[in-house]
Amino acid sequence: MKCVLPKDVRGATNNVVLLDRGTTVIGEIQRGLQQGDARVFVLWTRIETPDHALVSLASPGADELGRSGMPGTVDNHFWQRFGGAMLMSVIQGAFQAAGQYAGSSGGGSGINSFQSNAGQAVDTTLRATINVPPTLKKNQGDAVSIFVARDLDFSDVYDLRPIAVAPAPQHRQRRRDNNATGG
Structure with missing residues (x-):
């Protein structure tokens, strides 16, 4: 199973693009559906950026609320x-x-x-x-969520170094003196 990121994914500070738009995420279905299941359980295993940088993921798929598994339309045949x-x-x-x-x-x-x-x-x-397993259908382009279960290490992918950020300039406002006489 695979999905493609529709937009850039940024780091916690929002200063660095970690995953470019168009990055592919590869996953494996954990087990086939059984009678009564309404979700498919996916383990997202690998990320590949458009520049072919690879990152190991090992994180479960989730729905929009973060619940385990991805819902869809179930066909019980x-x-x-x-x-x-x-x-x-x-x-x-x-x-x-x-x-x-x-x-x-x-x-x-x-x-x-x-x-x-x-x-x-x-x-x-x-x-x-009688033993035909159900199938779950999810439309192409539907949003899926990946619950990233651990911090990801991008040090092999990006050569980032901390830099000192200059503080934002302070703008002083002129104090108006109401008692002053102007001309």
Whole structure:
């Protein structure tokens, strides 16, 4: 998984651009979604700037409020998981009804054998599709958050040295003397 920073990321003092706009952040999905999950859990592992500087990250993905994981639209694949089994059940029910009708009229041995095979087919179909995991969809361009879990060391990337910052000039205001006579 990857995302691209839409704007510069600055240091704590706002004086230094640490990550330029267009920097790519690479992440790994921690585990696939399971039934009932509404978030995907991502571990952001690496940052690569447009100048190809690399920074190790190891920080979790979060939502806009800082909660762990990233929300999205979950597709539980209901029809894919149960549609075939439901159709097979309907077919099996139809043959069961036909078998009962044929049994009462004396010629149901072929239908009964088909019923047994249809029951096995429903079971096989359901077993094959019941474990389809859900998928989470997040639109491209949606904002994601990275909860930076530790201080990042940019000393290998930038050659920064502390400098003395001159204090801002003080502007003096002239004091007006109300008692003075002006000309």
